[in-house]
Amino acid sequence: MEYEAVIGLEVHTELKTNSKVFCGCTTAFGGEPNTHVCPICLGLPGVLPVLNKRVVEFAIKIGLALNCKIAAFSKFDRKNYYYPDLPKNYQISQYDLPIAAGGYLPIEVNGETKSIGITRVHMEEDAGKLLHSGESISRSPYSLVDYNRTGVPLLEIVSEPDLRTPEEARAYLEKLKAILQYTDVSDCKMEEGSLRCDANVSIRPVGSDKFGTKTEIKNMNSFRALQRALEYEIQRQREVLESGGRIVQETRSWDEAKGITVSMRSKEQAHDYRYFPEPDLVPLVIEREWVEEIRRSLPELPDARKERLIRDYGLPPYDAGVITSSRDLADFFDRTVALHPDAKTVSNWVMGELLRLLNAGNLDITRSLIKPAGLAELLRLMDQGTISGKMAKVIFEEMFSTGKDPGTIVREQGLVQISDEGELAAVVDRVLAGNPGVVEDFRAGKERALGFLVGQVMKETKGKANPGLVNKLLKERLGSN
Amino acid sequence: MDLHYMTAHAIHKLLVAREVSAAEVAEAVLARLEAVEPVVRSFVTTTPELTRAAASRADEAIARGERITPLAGIPMALKDNMCTKGVRTTCSSRMLENFIPPYDATVVVRLAEQGSGLIGKLNMDEFAMGSSTENSRFFNTKNPWDLERVPGGSSGGAVAAVAAGQAVFALGSDTGGSIRQPASFCGVVGLKPTYGLVSRYGLVAFASSLDQIGPVTRDVTDCALVLNAIAGHDPMDSTSAGYQPPDYRECLVPDIKGLRIGIPREYFGQGLDPDVERVVREAIGLMEELGAVVDEVSLPHTEYALPAYYIVAPAEASSNLARYDGVGYGFRVEGATDVVSMYMKTRSEGFGQEVKRRIMLGTYALSSGYYDAYYLKALKVRTLIRGDFDQAFKKFDLLASPTSPTVSFKFGERADNPLAMYLSDLCTIPVNMAGIPAISIPCGFSQGLPVGLQLMGKPFGEETILRAAYAYEQATPWHRRRPSLEVQQ
Numbered sequence: 023m024e025y026e027a028v029i030g031l032e033v034h035t036e037l038k039t040n041s042k043v044f045c046g047c048t049t050a051f052g053g054e055p056n057t058h059v060c061p062i063c064l065g066l067p068g069v070l071p072v073l074n075k076r077v078v079e080f081a082i083k084i085g086l087a088l089n090c091k092i093a094a095f096s097k098f099d100r101k102n103y104y105y106p107d108l109p110k111n112y113q114i115s116q117y118d119l120p121i122a123a124g125g126y127l128p129i130e131v132n133g134e135t136k137s138i139g140i141t142r143v144h145m146e147e148d149a150g151k152l153l154h155s156g157e158s159i160s161r162s163p164y165s166l167v168d169y170n171r172t173g174v175p176l177l178e179i180v181s182e183p184d185l186r187t188p189e190e191a192r193a194y195l196e197k198l199k200a201i202l203q204y205t206d207v208s209d210c211k212m213e214e215g216s217l218r219c220d221a222n223v224s225i226r227p228v229g230s231d232k233f234g235t236k237t238e239i240k241n242m243n244s245f246r247a248l249q250r251a252l253e254y255e256i257q258r259q260r261e262v263l264e265s266g267g268r269i270v271q272e273t274r275s276w277d278e279a280k281g282i283t284v285s286m287r288s289k290e291q292a293h294d295y296r297y298f299p300e301p302d303l304v305p306l307v308i309e310r311e312w313v314e315e316i317r318r319s320l321p322e323l324p325d326a327r328k329e330r331l332i333r334d335y336g337l338p339p340y341d342a343g344v345i346t347s348s349r350d351l352a353d354f355f356d357r358t359v360a361l362h363p364d365a366k367t368v369s370n371w372v373m374g375e376l377l378r379l380l381n382a383g384n385l386d387i388t389r390s391l392i393k394p395a396g397l398a399e400l401l402r403l404m405d406q407g408t409i410s411g412k413m414a415k416v417i418f419e420e421m422f423s424t425g426k427d428p429g430t431i432v433r434e435q436g437l438v439q440i441s442d443e444g445e446l447a448a449v450v451d452r453v454l455a456g457n458p459g460v461v462e463d464f465r466a467g468k469e470r471a472l473g474f475l476v477g478q479v480m481k482e483t484k485g486k487a488n489p490g491l492v493n494k495l496l497k498e499r500l501g502s503n
Numbered sequence: 504m505d506l507h508y509m510t511a512h513a514i515h516k517l518l519v520a521r522e523v524s525a526a527e528v529a530e531a532v533l534a535r536l537e538a539v540e541p542v543v544r545s546f547v548t549t550t551p552e553l554t555r556a557a558a559s560r561a562d563e564a565i566a567r568g569e570r571i572t573p574l575a576g577i578p579m580a581l582k583d584n585m586c587t588k589g590v591r592t593t594c595s596s597r598m599l600e601n602f603i604p605p606y607d608a609t610v611v612v613r614l615a616e617q618g619s620g621l622i623g624k625l626n627m628d629e630f631a632m633g634s635s636t637e638n639s640r641f642f643n644t645k646n647p648w649d650l651e652r653v654p655g656g657s658s659g660g661a662v663a664a665v666a667a668g669q670a671v672f673a674l675g676s677d678t679g680g681s682i683r684q685p686a687s688f689c690g691v692v693g694l695k696p697t698y699g700l701v702s703r704y705g706l707v708a709f710a711s712s713l714d715q716i717g718p719v720t721r722d723v724t725d726c727a728l729v730l731n732a733i734a735g736h737d738p739m740d741s742t743s744a745g746y747q748p749p750d751y752r753e754c755l756v757p758d759i760k761g762l763r764i765g766i767p768r769e770y771f772g773q774g775l776d777p778d779v780e781r782v783v784r785e786a787i788g789l790m791e792e793l794g795a796v797v798d799e800v801s802l803p804h805t806e807y808a809l810p811a812y813y814i815v816a817p818a819e820a821s822s823n824l825a826r827y828d829g830v831g832y833g834f835r836v837e838g839a840t841d842v843v844s845m846y847m848k849t850r851s852e853g854f855g856q857e858v859k860r861r862i863m864l865g866t867y868a869l870s871s872g873y874y875d876a877y878y879l880k881a882l883k884v885r886t887l888i889r890g891d892f893d894q895a896f897k898k899f900d901l902l903a904s905p906t907s908p909t910v911s912f913k914f915g916e917r918a919d920n921p922l923a924m925y926l927s928d929l930c931t932i933p934v935n936m937a938g939i940p941a942i943s944i945p946c947g948f949s950q951g952l953p954v955g956l957q958l959m960g961k962p963f964g965e966e967t968i969l970r971a972a973y974a975y976e977q978a979t980p981w982h983r984r985r986p987s988l989e990v991q992q
């Protein structure tokens with residue numbers, strides 16, 4: 023039987039507000055354990071939460087960017103469960119009246135666009151971090167708790183079960199990440215845990231409109247992990263069904279090293295969170311004017327930017343898609359084009375050399391030592407004929423690894439192209455004089471002989487000769503026009 | 504009169520007139536505290552050094568010829584559920600027996616700004632759950648009027664200390680009557696302000712939507728002075744109102760001519776001690792003589808207040824008290840083998856019976872499948888109760904009733920019967936459910952024990968309450984009565 027997968031994602035992202043969601047502590051990364059804390063985020067007896075308005079603003083921003091309806095009336099609820107990284111043993115979250123709901127996010131897979139429903143976006147507080155002395159909490163003589171991340175604001179973004187393949191799931195998460203970065207609400211660093219993703223997966227016979235029993239997959243810490251885990255889980259479920267078994271509703275954890283998902287807890291062991299309205303906070307009444315003000319302040323989002331690059335610069339849709347997949351990359355492109363208006367050339371360099379070197383070094387564009395001004399200057403030197411295209415690539419690599427500007431590299435390494443006609447003519451004449459046989463061949467009609475002569479001139483000039491000029495001078499002298 | 508039995512406003516006059524020094528006041532109250540503490544047992548912790556320090560600051564200010572605030576140098580005490588930086592705050596629980604907060608509650612900051620000196624932290628029912636202070640994990644506090652009897656609860660230590668001369672005033676907290684019922688049992692004035700008038704920041708939460716801090720004083724004037732000090736918006740408490748409180752001293756006018764007082768029929772029903780009823784009706788009669796217009800009124804949903812309260816309060820408590828798990832602070836049992844056994848043993852041993860009972864009730868009420876039938880329904884009842892009061896206050900300025908259906912009872916009398924204990928809060932609980940203000944003032948005696956009159960007002964109607972209470976007090980001797988505690992001084 024043919025099966026199709028039904029996938030929904032729950033994404034948690036830490037918001038990059040300066041302070042935590044219910045107290046004044048910093049949200050900065052790092053810091054000695056338990057130094058970014060106060061009585062409130064430590065949940066000491068008697069403390070009360072005070073909502074950070076920026077968090078609401080960020081949530082509305084994301085709600086709007088995901089085409090959601092923003093609630094006029096929203097509230098916080100307590101989600102009750104015991105875990106030592108949660109000092110109050112309840113998490114302040116949103117249950118039945120989230121800040122935003124009913125949106126959608128278009129994704130593109132294999133050139134086809136598909137709209138993925140966004141069920142809801144809600145605000146909550148993050149928990150702390152446990153360091154176990156053994157391999158797990160139940161097998162440790164003791165565990166240490168670091169509350170620095172406790173109370174850092176989180177957004178939970180829940181998709182509809184509209185995703186059908188691991189590729190779609192990955193494309194959705196990448197697009198969501200781009201939106202979170204474009205709107206500047208999150209750093210989205212999966213390795214630091216500021217972007218986390220859980221998946222609900224089930225399979226069903228192709229053509230069926232009923233959902234199969236789903237499992238929830240946790241602990242996928244990269245885009246690759248998400249895709250691999252889903253591929254594994256779909257295959258696992260298919261094998262269970264094909265061998266006559268039944269899928270058990272449960273939570274499973276992705277084991278990156280082994281490449282498998284393993285059962286964490288069954289439905290029967292699932293928590294009863296005993297949600298109820300948070301009595302320490304007043305309900306949120308969201309003014310329409312505020313929402314409109316935030317809407318007006320939204321930056322250009324990835325899809326609009328992509329359209330602009332195609333429309334204004336004539337970039338191929340694929341290139342425009344790659345460049346706008348990250349706000350930082352798109353900003354790099356736009357800033358370079360502002361200095362060097364030949365957008366197609368800029369795009370070629372960004373798509374080619376820059377991404378090649380970034381990917382090879384597993385680097386983010388923000389870590390690149392090459393800045394837009396540097397690339398624009400390099401392209402200008404090329405346009406002026408100061409350097410050749412071949413030299414430019416060498417210089418680009420040097421810029422990438424040292425951060426030096428191209429002019430400096432050209433000067434230091436004497437890489438200036440020889441474009442002086444008199445100087446080159448002397449070399450050309452020497453080469454012609456030294457290779458009478460080759461000259462004969464050329465005159466006899468062997469076109470390839472010209473290439474050899476050019477090569478000889480380049481060799482004499484250590485590659486610095488302007489290739490166009492060499493060609494011109496040779497042809498003049500050989501009388502073939 | 505003895506200094507330790509004087510009111511804050513009387514002491515203030517003496518201080519300003521330089522007839523007595525704050526140091527003398529502090530020493531007199533400290534001496535009294537020590538003398539009667541072995542029999543009354545109001546205090547979990549005493550802080551004589553803080554009292555003396557505040558007194559000497561007041562004396563220095565007076566010596567410099569500065570104006571001092573009405574509460575400067577006045578020894579006061581706090582129910583032990585208000586966080587005091589550097590002074591342990593136990594909630595009379597084993598769970599927090601050694602917990603020393605690193606911060607001050609907002610009310611503590613505000614009283615410190617007034618120059619009032621903390622004399623100690625007061626015994627209470629564990630986590631404010633109870634009506635007799637018998638649920639303290641440490642010891643029983645006695646009613647100074649009869650040492651065989653309970654002081655009421657949960658602010659039992661607060662009222663006993665004020666009644667016995669161990670502190671000039673105190674702050675209590677009231678979730679279902681925990682200031683008013685003990686105030687009534689011990690013959691002092693106790694006010695539960697409108698929900699949101701006084702910041703809860705630093706008050707160890709029992710039931711967040713019901714808890715409110717209020718003054719326990721010897722007369723209505725002191726009540727107004729203390730309320731002036733603690734009322735007003737606090738940015739640290741999102742549920743604190745944006746309301747700008749007036750100077751409550753200005754309502755201390757003995758004039759209630761034309762004041763419309765409603766008598767809720769349902770508060771005079773079954774379970775009301777006939778002699779308590781007699782005393783309360785006489786008090787209301789006197790208010791009528793003073794010019795008030797009195798008539799009966801019905802609050803039809805009163806009978807549902809108690810059951811709804813015992814859903815809402817335990818539900819919130821079950822969540823509020825979840826943090827006491829042995830992880831970060833407070834009591835942790837030795838010998839746990841893993842995190843779950845640490846949780847279970849710590850909470851089994853750290854909490855007393857009544858706290859555990861309410862945590863279980865609340866956990867059950869919030870459980871999946873029961874939420875709608877219990878918690879949601881209780882919230883609806885709450886709306887109806889509020890509606891009853893809204894209706895009544897269209898016709899009346901105040902409502903008057905007994906604070907408690909009985910006078911103080913003997914130790915152990917209700918300890919084994921939680922339902923009987925819960926019933927002693929019948930007249931006070933609806934007030935918390937509606938979030939309105941109410942005061943209990945002494946209005947006479949029954950069987951030699953104090954009886955309290957409860958006056959309930961509109962939201963933020965503290966001024967009307969204080970004016971009526973003051974007018975009644977000025978016309979009666981009850982607030983000047985002191986228990987005859989026979990102790991060696």
Ligand SMILES: [Zn+2]
Nearest residue numbers: 045047060063
């Ligand atoms: Zn904090």
